Amino acid sequence: MMMTWLKEFKEFALRGNRVDLAIGIIIGGVFSKAVNSLVTDVIMPLIGLLLGGADFSALSLKLHLPESAAAPVAVKYGIFVNTLVDLLILSSVIFIVIKGMNRLYEKRSKASCTRECPECLMTIPIQAKNVDIAL
Numbered sequence: 090m091m092m093t094w095l096k097e098f099k100e101f102a103l104r105g106n107r108v109d110l111a112i113g114i115i116i117g118g119v120f121s122k123a124v125n126s127l128v129t130d131v132i133m134p135l136i137g138l139l140l141g142g143a144d145f146s147a148l149s150l151k152l153h154l155p156e157s158a159a160a161p162v163a164v165k166y167g168i169f170v171n172t173l174v175d176l177l178i179l180s181s182v183i184f185i186v187i188k189g190m191n192r193l194y195e196k197r198s199k200a201s202c203t204r205e206c207p208e209c210l211m212t213i214p215i216q217a218k219n220v221d222i223a224l
């Protein structure tokens with residue numbers, strides 16, 4: 090019973106798509122942390138320095154009701170700005186990577202579907218047998 094379960098689990102875990110997905114999730118998480126650090130520790134402090142020493146992560150708006158004894162509520166829009174910059178960088182990098190991968194895929198699929206004609210030296214489909222060119 091236990092050996093059968095282990096065998097089935099091994100077959101399940103080692104299927105290509107699942108392993109690729111797990112690796113992608115792990116790499117994505119690490120990449121996200123690296124971009125977050127880049128934004129929080131490098132880019133935003135430089136932007137803050139250029140804008141007069143503002144610390145974006147500390148920017149907030151305190152709201153309270155004048156007749157209420159409750160503590161004011163802080164709307165931390167500086168952290169939100171950091172997150173938006175983080176999102177912009179991550180989405181840009183993902184777009185560039187996917188665009189590059191699509192180009193490689195198109196070149197590979199186009200190259201595998203065509204060949205050069207020995208008669209006219211044009212690029213033709215692999216299945217082509219005879220090329221008639223009207224001159």
